Amino acid sequence: MNEQKEIETEIGKHLMQPENYGKLEDADCVGVGIDHATKSYVIMYIKRDEKSILDVMFGTNGTQDTTTLGSLFTEMIKGDSIEGAIETTSALDKDLQESYAAIPAPKVDATKPEGEQVERVSTEHQDSANMVLTAFRAAMRHYDRKKGGIDEEQFEMSIVKTCPYSTTECHFVKKES
Template sequence: MALYSEKVMDHFLNPRNVGVIEDADGVGEVGNPVCGDIMKIYLKIKDNRIEDVKFETFGCGSAIASSSMATELIKGKTIDEVMEVTNKAVVEALDGLPAHKLHCSVLAEEAIRAALKDYFDKNGIPYDPEEFREHDAEEDVPPEVLEAAEAEKAAAAASCGTKFK
């Protein structure tokens, strides 16, 4: 079986909504270059609805695919609906991600929330900070997936030269 599903490869090779919105109403950036991934989401919001969304991503195939899918999932939705979009929804829409790539979907969720928070802050809209805390990849992930991720990590650590054979 290939590492990635056809959906992931499609969104990686033909990413939707790539780019910048110069007069964005909210911008969110998460990740850092040392870890090897950064996602930036630009939102245009009108009447409480995502009128337009663009992304820029520095990262691996699943990071780019997760960003692309996440933008598709939130486009045209109301803010309340967007708040319901979790990393799980991104993973499901991509027909799954390998266990050690789940953090890419978490980054996508966090980037969207960071952009919304930016919009709220700029417009003085009150919100519950609890909704915007950063969380790690292990939350919201079913235990069996976590277990698989741990096993994969252990296998990666145990086999010599997983980077270069």
């Protein structure tokens, strides 16, 4: 129970005073994780050498949830080895996939008009974490591409979601007006 209290305190701290928020001017790599369904993104700026993450900052146009998760994640990897940060990201990604899979299937009410029959299922928390982790992976990819001679300002990656009630990726269809 004490560990749970410590986790809640840490989350509260990052909620009220996010760490590492802003642009890192001398970043070696810049990655963007985009959720095309909501047009939300996280941009991550990383200063690194071959072995370590020397500094990291992030920005987002997302929710407070996204800012809090970005703050927590950047504090976790700041000063870590590249290998350690990648391992942390992989472990968090595994937890994220389990979290997506645990979302209950939406309720269907066939008595309602078409387009309103399926209850909306929120994946906001998962998508926020997904954008943060995707931005990190995009930044690492940007670094590799720069080392390979590709000159670009940043590298962007779309988040990938898997619907818990489907065996395929989520598909978002805009409702006709």
